[in-house]
Amino acid sequence: MSGPAIEVRGLRRVFRVGGGLLGRDREVVAVDDVSFSVPKGGVLGVVGESGCGKSTLARVILGLLPPTAGEVLVEGQRLDTMDRRARARLIQPVFQDPFASLNPRRRIRDIVAMPLEAQGGIGRREVEARVLEMLGRVGLSAEQAGRYPAQLSGGQRQRVAIARALVLRPRIVICDEPTSALDVSVQAQILNLLAQLRRELDLTLLFISHNLAVVEHVATEVAVMYLGRIVERGEADALFRAPRHPYTRALLASVLTPEPGLGVPDVGLGDILPDPANIPPGCRFHPRCPVAEPRCATDVPQRGAVECLLAAD
Amino acid sequence: MASDRGAPQARSVNRPPPEAKSLLEIEGLRVTFGQTAAVRGASFSVARGETHCVVGESGCGKSVTALAVMDLLVQGAQRSADRLQFGGEDLLTLPAKRMAALRGDRMAMIFQEPMTSLNPAYTIGSQMAEVFTRHRGGGRAAALERAAGLLGRVGITAPGMRLGQFPHQLSGGLRQRVMIAMALMCDPELLIADEPTTALDVTVQAQILRLLAELQRDLGLAILLITHDLGIVARIADKVSVMYAGEVVESGATAPIFAAPSHPYTRGLLRCVPVPGKVKRDELLGSIPGVVPRIPPGFVGCGFRDRCEHAVAGCAAPVPRQNAGGGHEYLCRLAPGWAA
Numbered sequence: 001m002s003g004p005a006i007e008v009r010g011l012r013r014v015f016r017v018g019g020g021l022l023g024r025d026r027e028v029v030a031v032d033d034v035s036f037s038v039p040k041g042g043v044l045g046v047v048g049e050s051g052c053g054k055s056t057l058a059r060v061i062l063g064l065l066p067p068t069a070g071e072v073l074v075e076g077q078r079l080d081t082m083d084r085r086a087r088a089r090l091i092q093p094v095f096q097d098p099f100a101s102l103n104p105r106r107r108i109r110d111i112v113a114m115p116l117e118a119q120g121g122i123g124r125r126e127v128e129a130r131v132l133e134m135l136g137r138v139g140l141s142a143e144q145a146g147r148y149p150a151q152l153s154g155g156q157r158q159r160v161a162i163a164r165a166l167v168l169r170p171r172i173v174i175c176d177e178p179t180s181a182l183d184v185s186v187q188a189q190i191l192n193l194l195a196q197l198r199r200e201l202d203l204t205l206l207f208i209s210h211n212l213a214v215v216e217h218v219a220t221e222v223a224v225m226y227l228g229r230i231v232e233r234g235e236a237d238a239l240f241r242a243p244r245h246p247y248t249r250a251l252l253a254s255v256l257t258p259e260p261g262l263g264v265p266d267v268g269l270g271d272i273l274p275d276p277a278n279i280p281p282g283c284r285f286h287p288r289c290p291v292a293e294p295r296c297a298t299d300v301p302q303r304g305a306v307e308c309l310l311a312a313d
Numbered sequence: 314m315a316s317d318r319g320a321p322q323a324r325s326v327n328r329p330p331p332e333a334k335s336l337l338e339i340e341g342l343r344v345t346f347g348q349t350a351a352v353r354g355a356s357f358s359v360a361r362g363e364t365h366c367v368v369g370e371s372g373c374g375k376s377v378t379a380l381a382v383m384d385l386l387v388q389g390a391q392r393s394a395d396r397l398q399f400g401g402e403d404l405l406t407l408p409a410k411r412m413a414a415l416r417g418d419r420m421a422m423i424f425q426e427p428m429t430s431l432n433p434a435y436t437i438g439s440q441m442a443e444v445f446t447r448h449r450g451g452g453r454a455a456a457l458e459r460a461a462g463l464l465g466r467v468g469i470t471a472p473g474m475r476l477g478q479f480p481h482q483l484s485g486g487l488r489q490r491v492m493i494a495m496a497l498m499c500d501p502e503l504l505i506a507d508e509p510t511t512a513l514d515v516t517v518q519a520q521i522l523r524l525l526a527e528l529q530r531d532l533g534l535a536i537l538l539i540t541h542d543l544g545i546v547a548r549i550a551d552k553v554s555v556m557y558a559g560e561v562v563e564s565g566a567t568a569p570i571f572a573a574p575s576h577p578y579t580r581g582l583l584r585c586v587p588v589p590g591k592v593k594r595d596e597l598l599g600s601i602p603g604v605v606p607r608i609p610p611g612f613v614g615c616g617f618r619d620r621c622e623h624a625v626a627g628c629a630a631p632v633p634r635q636n637a638g639g640g641h642e643y644l645c646r647l648a649p650g651w652a653a
Contacts, residue, residue: 049514183370188585188600217587254515256544260571264522
């Protein structure tokens with residue numbers, strides 16, 4: 001029995017934001033004491049609205065941002081004890097916009113070769129062979145390897161980003177909105193590709209998305225983030241079948257499935273928007289919560305799988 | 314949210330009967346940019362009080378169609394049509410000055426990213442008032458009063474305070490509400506909305522779409538909504554036009570199109586959408602192989618044939634428009650009922 005692929009303990013990340021000319025600096029708690037683990041081969045879907053901290057969480061786990069507190073363990077090893085090369089062999093990112101994350105002046109083959117070259121000590125021939133093999137796996141030809149990013153479509157560019165992430169054969173891939181910039185038909189191709197590669201290469205995925213329908217399709221487990229905290233987490237099927245947190249329920253209700261006649265649901269969240277620089281007391285969701293009671297404004301929900309005062313029973 | 318404050322002196326009560334003549338009629342619209350035919354003979358119409366969705370993927374010509382209607386195409390674009398009429402006016406021959414008077418007045422529009430359509434240097438109030446005074450004249454005070462009323466109408470709290478704020482002080486959802494309120498300043502007959510909720514969170518998207526539906530009901534507004542999202546189409550459209558490679562490949566009332574999609578592209582697109590509870594995990598989603606082609610002027614035959622599993626040699630010849638009944642039409646060699 002082996003341990004989890006990713007384990008996150010008490011992770012916290014605070015940003016200081018300037019208050020302007022006369023204002024005082026403010027603290028924005030983007031990730032607030034988050035703990036979870038992902039078993040090997042699992043797919044943890046992280047969902048939430050913009051500003052909920054899901055991308056900050058991804059960056060801290062990738063080692064791109066140091067945590068303010070807490071620790072990240074990847075295959076049992078503390079991330080902060082590893083050097084960049086060791087980290088790169090274990091964990092790799094795929095970001096939303098493949099155009100912004102690919103160097104426009106380099107050919108596809110050189111972009112995908114970069115992580116191998118950064119490791120050092122790998123011969124030219126082997127680099128070339130591994131690059132072409134990985135491009136083949138993501139559905140790109142040797143001919144396309146000689147092109148520049150601008151000569152490819154959005155979906156093909158995302159395939160390049162996936163090839164670059166996988167060329168070192170990492171154990172874990174952090175996907176941050178990997179299909180949000182793509183057309184529906186291309187999104188389906190990329191989701192199918194990720195599912196296939198996960199099986200073939202035995203990957204563990206952290207899949208961040210605002211699209212619940214996509215997360216439902218790929219995730220084995222789901223974490224719902226709201227203002228820096230995971231307010232509900234659980235096994236994907238159970239969570240989608242019987243969401244317990246009112247926020248999860250509202251998110252699910254907002255999914256517009258292509259079923260005519262149902263109209264647009266009233267998600268009941270009101271007009272107040274969450275502000276990470278000004279986290280409400282009590283339950284942080286209470287100002288928007290359609291079922292909030294007076295005590296929700298003062299009592300802090302207990303830590304757990306569902307952080308809601310009303311869902312305890 | 315449904316307050317009556319400042320509701321426009323309205324057509325709201327006498328909503329026209331459903332069989333009313335079309336407000337916007339587009340027939341055989343063509344737009345080319347140099348060697349690219351972006352819109353190739355698109356036809357559809359939008360009746361008063363109706364929501365018509367044009368749906369398709371990037372590059373299908375849906376936004377260009379909207380811009381062509383508003384005469385806002387970039388320089389160098391060539392627009393032609395067999396017919397392009399709005400409320401009895403022939404837009405093809407309308408002088409630029411009169412077209413400019415129509416835009417923002419009888420025909421208003423909102424875009425995907427409100428931040429790029431709002432001027433960051435002016436307050437919400439002065440931008441909203443300008444729309445009204447430019448088209449309708451009158452004093453600034455009256456225009457501001459109307460603006461405050463409409464901000465309340467679109468569900469913005471403390472509208473008086475918002476008038477003095479700048480766009481960057483508002484959230485994305487509030488900015489889109491401001492854009493909608495601004496579009497309503499002159500009590501338009503047609504609202505053209507190009508991906509109005511694409512940049513918003515899902516919860517806010519639901520709120521904005523509900524608002525649009527409510528405004529349409531109350532004001533008898535016709536809405537032409539451009540989107541890539543079949544979920545939005547299913548939930549709010551009365552009629553749908555599916556565009557692919559510059560053509561309307563399938564059109565009709567919403568329910569029959571989703572119940573019996575008949576163009577291979579529409580069918581493929583619907584299979585690509587993950588629907589909670591419908592597609593099992595680890596089961597592949599449907600997908601459409603290949604990419605959208607670039608179509609040169611003079612292209613003949615079906616634009617989808619290179620990606621279509623049903624394509625035969627004959628698809629390189631002009632394609633018939635099939636009638637599936639009840640106004641449901643599609644552009645394909647396959648006869649109605651082929652998919653049943």
